[in-house]
Amino acid sequence: MKRELEPFWVSGFTDGEGTFYVGINKNTEMTAGFQVLPEFRIVQHEKDIKLLYKLKSFFGCGVVRKNHDTRYEVRIRKIEHLAKIIIPFFIKHPLQTQKKHDFLKFRKVVLLIEKGEHLTRDGIDKILSIAKKMNRKEKLRTIENFKNKFG
Amino acid sequence: MKRELEPFWVSGFTDGEGTFYVGINKNTEMTAGFQVLPEFRIVQHEKDIKLLYKLKSFFGCGVVRKNHDTRYEVRIRKIEHLAKIIIPFFIKHPLQTQKKHDFLKFRKVVLLIEKGEHLTRDGIDKILSIAKKMNRKEKLRTIENFKNKFG
Numbered sequence: 001m002k003r004e005l006e007p008f009w010v011s012g013f014t015d016g017e018g019t020f021y022v023g024i025n026k027n028t029e030m031t032a033g034f035q036v037l038p039e040f041r042i043v044q045h046e047k048d049i050k051l052l053y054k055l056k057s058f059f060g061c062g063v064v065r066k067n068h069d070t071r072y073e074v075r076i077r078k079i080e081h082l083a084k085i086i087i088p089f090f091i092k093h094p095l096q097t098q099k100k101h102d103f104l105k106f107r108k109v110v111l112l113i114e115k116g117e118h119l120t121r122d123g124i125d126k127i128l129s130i131a132k133k134m135n136r137k138e139k140l141r142t143i144e145n146f147k148n149k150f151g
Numbered sequence: 152m153k154r155e156l157e158p159f160w161v162s163g164f165t166d167g168e169g170t171f172y173v174g175i176n177k178n179t180e181m182t183a184g185f186q187v188l189p190e191f192r193i194v195q196h197e198k199d200i201k202l203l204y205k206l207k208s209f210f211g212c213g214v215v216r217k218n219h220d221t222r223y224e225v226r227i228r229k230i231e232h233l234a235k236i237i238i239p240f241f242i243k244h245p246l247q248t249q250k251k252h253d254f255l256k257f258r259k260v261v262l263l264i265e266k267g268e269h270l271t272r273d274g275i276d277k278i279l280s281i282a283k284k285m286n287r288k289e290k291l292r293t294i295e296n297f298k299n300k301f302g
Binding site: 005006007008009010011012013014015016017044045047048051054093096097098 | 156157158159160161162163164165166167168195196198199202205244247248249
């Protein structure tokens, strides 16, 4: 018997364990010279890999992959899935920690990409200035790399 | 306007951030020579201290205290509150990660204390053997200390 996850449980678990991440990579094949990769993910120790598959099935999108060492993740990268499934879900089942501010910035980036603004240098600048204000340590690291490499 | 937390959000957040902990300390004033201190807690960075107060208000018990450095915790230690509020809550709104096994062991310990078994050496042995199987690294550390000091 399959046990469904409760929507608010998913919201609470995301407040603890989820990451809204915006990756920015140099890519000369893109018009603006950069590729923007927003990603929502939840990482767990492999002992909870079944839960990652439950989350994938809950959202009806995403993939389960190895993250690092004994850690696995469920991650959603497709803009359509982020815009039509993930973002509306967290609007309806709001985060309660300061992570909600990351989510709101993430949402802005996804909306800009939906409008195709990531294909212009102006759009990329806008996205970078939003991403800069995101709290995640790894995000800050990415921006430092970005600046060091391309700044 | 006060915003209430959703019960399942609290369960999901606990799966990510909560700890069910059983402390065991030597205490010569206790009949069995040991004091058993079960504790449920959620630790957050000080930027989310308001959420800890919301959790305290949600459960209607506990205290908010400094944990370490820039971290604060809401914690519940009173056996009555653990037995009558916390444990029934997580039976009704079940954990989904492997932490649920810690919770079930924690529950056993609280039930043993309610029956007064922690006042006998046999009861303490029973509690120790349950606590030993709990997953938390810090728990294992405590047992090692226990063994080194009193074993």
